[in-house]
Amino acid sequence: MQLADLVFYLLALLTVGSAAVVAFSRNVVYAAFSLMGTFLGAAGLYVFLAADFVAVVQVLIYVGGILVLMVFAVMLTHRIEDVQVSNRSVGTLPALLVVGAGAAILGYAVVTTPWRTAEPVPAEATTRIIGDLFLGDYLLPFELASVVLLAALIGAVSLSRKELRRE
Amino acid sequence: MAAAYLRWIPLLPLLGAAVLGLGGAWVQRRHGERAVAAIACLPVALAFAIAVRTFAALAAMPAEQRVLVDRLWTWIEIGSLHVDVAFLADPLSALMVLVVTGIGGLIHVYSVGYMRGEPAYWRFFALLNLFTAMMLVLVLADNLLLLFVGWEGVGLCSYALIGFWYADLANARAGSKAFLVNRVGDFAFALGLFLLFWTLEAHAEATLAFREIDRHAAALAGVSLGGWSVLTVITALLFVGATGKSAQIPLYVWLPDAMAGPTPVSALIHAATMVTAGVYLVARLDVLFALAPATLAAIAWVGAATALLAAAIAVVQNDIKKVLAYSTISQLGYMVLALGVGASGAAVFHLMTHAFFKACLFLGAGSVILALHHEQDLRRMGGLRAAMPRTYATFLVSALAIAGVPPLAGFVSKDEILWSALSHGDGGLWLVGWSVAGLTAFYMFRLVFLAFHGEARSEHAAPREAPAVMTVPLTILAAGAVFAGFLGWPEVLGGGNRLGAWLAPAAAHGGAHASHALAWELFSMVASIAMAAAGIAVAYAMYVRGLVAPERIAAWAGGAPYRWLARKLYVDEVYQALFVDGVLGASRVAARADARVIDAAVDGVAAGVRGWSRFQGAVDAIVVDGFVNRVADVALAAGGRLRRLQSGRINAYLYVIVAALVAVLAWQLG
C-alpha cells in the first residue's frame, strides 16, 4: 500500500465518519461541528482528484462561510439547555431501510457499470484554466450565477428585515 | 393667354379673411375698429385694381381672343377626370369681377360706418372678405367644379352673415334656411354636373372646363336619355341649382328671411352679387342652354312667374327690407326671363345695372334703419326727406332707375329684356314683364312715399343723416344707377350697345339685335315707360294724395287676395308642412325603427340566446353537473381519508418520495 493510498483511506474515513456523526448525533451542536470534518475530508479528496482550486474553494466557502453560518444559526435558535430536543421524526428503522435499499442499488450500479475510464493526465494548476473557462465558455452561466447569488442575498436580507420589523 | 395676376383677385380678399378670421379679435382689441376696417377694405380695393387691369388687358385684345387664364395647380386628376384650380377671365367674368369688387368694395366702405360699435366687428369683415373671395372664385372659375366651390362658399358666408346676430334665434334660423334651401338646389346642380361629365366622357371628351364644354356641346345635341334630350335634362338640373341661388320659384323662399342679416349684407349678398350667381351660371353655360330649347322655355316662364309673384307680394309688404327683398326676387325673375329667351347679354346687363341701384336702395334703407334705431316697419317711418337729404336723393334716383324711368340704368336694361322677349316671339312673356314693370314702379314709390314723404310716424326723435363713410358709397352707387345704362344704350336710340358687343363672344346671343323691327322695339319702350309712369302715379295718388285708401283695396274681394299676398301665398307654411316636417317625421320614424325594431331584434336575439343558455344551464346543473357532483363527492370522501397522509411533516413527504424513488430504481434495475 502506497502512502498516497493510505492518505486517501484516512481522508475517506474522516469524511464518512464525520458524516455519520452528523447523521446520527442527537445533538445539533455536535452535528454542526462534525460537519466540518466532512467538508475538510472532502476537500482533501478534491486535492487527490487534481482539483486544487475546488478544494480551496471548498474550504473557504463551506468551512469558512456555510459552516460558520450554521453554527450561528444553531446558537441563535437553541437556548443552550434544550440542545437535546432533536429527536427523530421518521422512525430510524424505516429510514435506515429505505436508505440502505437505495444505497444498495446505487452500490450495485457503481459496481456493475462498466466505467470507461481514461488514464488520468498529470495534474496541473487549475486556477488559471478555470478562470479562463469562466470568462470564456461558461460566461453566461457564470453571470447567471452572480444574479442568483444577488437574488439570494436580497432574499435573505428581506426575510430578516421582516423579522426585524415584527420586533 | 396666361395671366398670373388673376389669382390675386380672389386670393387678396381670402388673405384678408384669413388674417381677420384668425387674428381679427386681437387686432380689434389692440388697434381698434379702424385697423380691422383697413385690413378688410384694402384687399378688396387692390382686387378691384387688378380687375380693372384685367378688364383693360382684355379690351386691348382682339374681340375673338379675349381670354386670360391663370392655372394654379391640378386639383383632381383621376382617370378621365381632370380638374384644375384655374381662373378664367373672359368678357363675361371680367365684367362680373368688376361688379363684385367694385360694388363689393363700396359696400365694405359703407359697412365701416354701418357696423360701428359692433363687438364682433372683425368677424363681420372676415366673413365679408371671405364672401368676396368666394364670389370671385365663383365668377373666375375655369371649370364647373371650381365654380361649385365658390357657389357653396358664398352660401356658407351667406349663412354666417344672415345669422350674424345669432343670439336671436330667428336670425340663426334664417341662415340655416338659406343654406338648406340652397342645398336643395345644389343637389340638382350636382346631379346635372355628374350627368354632364359622363355624357361628355361618352360622346366627346371628358372635361368640366367651360371652354371645353362650349367646344364639345354640339356633340351632345343628338344624345338622348330615356326619351329626353340629354342636354335638356342636364340644363334643367343645372337650372334647378340656379333657382336656389337666384331665388326663383320654387326655391325663392329663403331670400326674404335672409333680410335678418345686417343691411350691408343684404345689399352685397342678397341683392348685388350672390343671388346673381344663378344668372351667371346660365350665362356661363350659354352654349349648352342654347342647345336645349325645352329648358329655355321653362326657364323663361319660371323667370316671368317669379317676377310677377314677387312683385305682387312686394306690394303688400310693410317691412322696408322685405319690400326690397321681394323686389330683388322680382328683378332676378327678369334676368332669368331674359336667359330663357336666349338673351343672356341682356340678363347680364340687367344684372349689372340692378347691382348698382339695388345695392344703393339697400344701403339707403340701411341708413334709414340706422337713423331710426333699427326700425324697419314702413308704417312707422315717414318724413325723412328733410332729415336725410343725401340718402333721400340717392334713394330716389335708384327708385327711379328700378322703376324704369328713362334714361336711367334700369330703364335701359329692363327695356332690353322686354324687347328680347318680344322679339323672341313670345307675347305672353312680354305681357307679364310689362305688367311687372308697373308693379315695380308702384311698390317702389309706395316705399319712397311711405318712408320719406308725409309726416314722421316714428317714435324716435330727430333722425340724423348718416356719416360720410356711408353716404359717399351711396352717392357713387346712385351715380352708377344713372350712368351704367349708357354702357348698353340701345342702337335704336342712337347708342352702340357697347356692352352687348363686349359680351358677344362669351354670350353668343347678346348682340342679336341686327334684324329686329325698329317699330316694335320703340313700341315696347314706350309701353314700358307708360307703365312705369302709371305705377308711380298710382302710388302718388294712394300714398301722398290719399285719393284711394290702401285699406279699401286690401279689403277687396273679402280681403282674401290681400291676405294671401301678405302671407306670401302660404308657400313657407306649405314647404314647412311638406318637406321640413316630412323629413323630421321620417327621421323620427327611422330613429324609432332603429331603436325599436333593429336594435330590439339584436337585443331579442341576445335575450333568446340568454334564455336558451339559461335552459342549458338548468340542464347542466341538474343532469350534467349532478353527475359531476357525485363524482366530486366521491373524490371528496376519498380525499378525506387520504388527507391523513398529508401530515404537514416535511420528513414524511421526503420519506415517501425517496422510498418511491428507490422502488422505481429497484424495479428498473430488476
Added chain:
Amino acid sequence: MDYALSWMIAVPLVGMVVVLLLPSAAHNAIRWAAVAATVPPLGIAAWLFTVFERGDPDFQFVERYAWIPAFDIHYLVGVDGLSISMVLLTALLCFLCVFASWGIEEGVKAYFALFLLLDAAMVGVFVALDFVLFFLFWELMLLPMYFLIGVWGGPRRAYAAIKFFLYTMAGSVLILLAILGLYFSSTPHTFDMIALAESRHQFTEALQYVLWIAFFVGFAIKIPAFPFHTWLPDAHVEAPTAISVILAGVLLKMGTYGILRVNYGMLPIATAELAFACLAALGAWNILYGALCAMAQRDLKKLVAYSSISHMGYVMLGMASFTQQGIDGAVLQMFNHGTVTAMLFLLVGVLYDRAHHREIYGFGGIAPVMPIYTGFVALAFFAALGLPGLSAFISEVLVLLGAWQRTPWLAAVGASAVVLTAGYMLWTLQRVFLGPLNERYASLPDISAREALTLVPLAIIVVALGVYPMPMIELIDATLATLNAAVLPFL
C-alpha cells in the same frame, strides 16, 4: 430604413411594456411614455408617405419571414396604396388620441397599456399580408377595445362593451371560416394574401359566392352596414372620447378595407355579381338611413355616431361603382371621414368634459362663451356636410360622380342625403351654439391648449386635402386601378 412596418408595430408594444413597468402612480410619466411610443410610428408613417413609390400598384416595404412553415404561415407585412393611407391615418389618430386621453385619471397605467396594444394591433391589421397574421391582429384589436369601453366607459359601458364584443366576434367567426375556406381551396394551400390574390382564378364561382358573403358579413359589421350597425351608437356613446375617435376614425375603416383587400382582390366574380345589392344599394340606404337617424338624435355623440354610419355609406357606394373616380373617392372618403369624424368626437368630448352631459337641447347660445371652440366646431361640421374646399367634399363628389356612371338612381339618393346632412348639422349648430345663451353655461372655459393641439393638425389636414388632394389621390390611385381592373372583366 429596413423593417419600417415592423417597427410601427413593435414600438407601441415596447411602449406598452415600458408603461407596464412604470409605477402606477406616475401618471405623467405614463402619459409621456405613451406619447413617446406613438411618435415613432407617426414619423415612420410620414416617412413612408414621402418615399412611397406612387405609380407602383404592388406591395412595398414587404417583409417576409417563415413563421409556421408546416402550414405555410408567414410573418408577412407590406403596404400598397390602399393600406398606406390607412396606416397613415392610424398613426396620426393614435398620436392625437394620447393627448385626448390626458384627462383619464383612473387606471392610467392600464388604460395606456391597452391603448398602445390597440395601436399596434390596428397597424398590424392594415399591414398584415398573411391571413393568419391578419386574423391575429384583427382579434388582438378586439380585446383592448373591449376593456377600454368596458372599464373607462360611461354608465352603460358594460352593455355597450359586450354588445360590441359579441357583434364583432360574430363577424370574426365568419371571417375565420372564410379564411379557412380560402386556405383549403387554394393549391398549394396558403394563407399568403398576395399569392391568393394572384391565384384568384382558381376559385370557382360557387365557392366565391359563399366566401364572399361570409367575408362581407364579417366586414359589414365593422363598417357598420345596415342592419349590423346598432352596436355603433351604443359603443360610441359609452366609450371615452379618445376611444370613440379610434373607433370611428380607424376601426370602421377596417370593414371597407377588408372588403377591398379580400373581396375585391380575391373574389372578383362574386364581387361583380353581388356588389350592386350588397354594396351599392346598401351603401345608398346607409347614407339615407344614417342621416335620418342622426337628425332625430338628442345626444351629440349619438348624432355623430349615426353621421358616421351615413358617411361610411359613401364608401360602400363609391367602391361599388367600379369606376376609377368612385373607388378612389371611396378610399379618400375613408381617410377623410377618419379625420373629420375624429374632430367631431374630440369636439364633443371637449364639451362633455365641461358640461358633463351631451344633450343637444341642454345647451344653447354658447358660441360667444367659447368662440375658438365654436370655430373648430363650425369647421368640422361644414367639413362633415361636404362643403367644397374641405376634404370631405372631394371624396363625396368623387364617390357620387363615380356612382352616377353605374347606378344613377343610387347616386341621386346619395346626393339627396347631402341636404339631410346639412340639415341636421346646421340644426345642431343652431341648437347648441346659436340663439340666446343658456345662463348655466355662461362661464364655460374656452378650449385649452392641449385640446387645441389635438384639433389643429386635423383641421389643417381637412383644409389642405380639400384644396390640394392630389398627394393623397396619387398615393392610392395605382393600387385601386389594379383592384378595379381585377373585377371589371366580370361585370
Added chain:
Amino acid sequence: MIGLTHYLFVALLVFALGLFCVLTRRNSLGILMGIELILNAANINYLAFARFGPATYDGQIVAIFVIMLAAAEAVVGLAIVLGIYQTFHSIDVEATETLRG
C-alpha cells in the same frame, strides 16, 4: 491503486448518510446539514468523473457552481429557518405543520 470506484463509494456513503439525516431530523437545521452532505457527495462524484473521464474541466466547473448554489441555498435556508423560529418559536419541523390536510 485508488480508482474511480473508490471515490464513488465514498460519495455513496456520504450521500446515504445525508439522505438519512434529511429523513430523520425534526430539526430544520439538521435537514439543512443533510442537504449539505448530499451536495458534497455529488461534488465528489463530479470531480471523480472529471479526473477519470476525458481530460476536460467541465466537472470542476460544475462543482464550483454547486458550491456556489450551496452557499446561496444555505443563506436563504438559514434565513427561512430564522424566520420560522421567530414565528413558531421553534425550528422543529413538526411544529410547522400548518400545511396538514
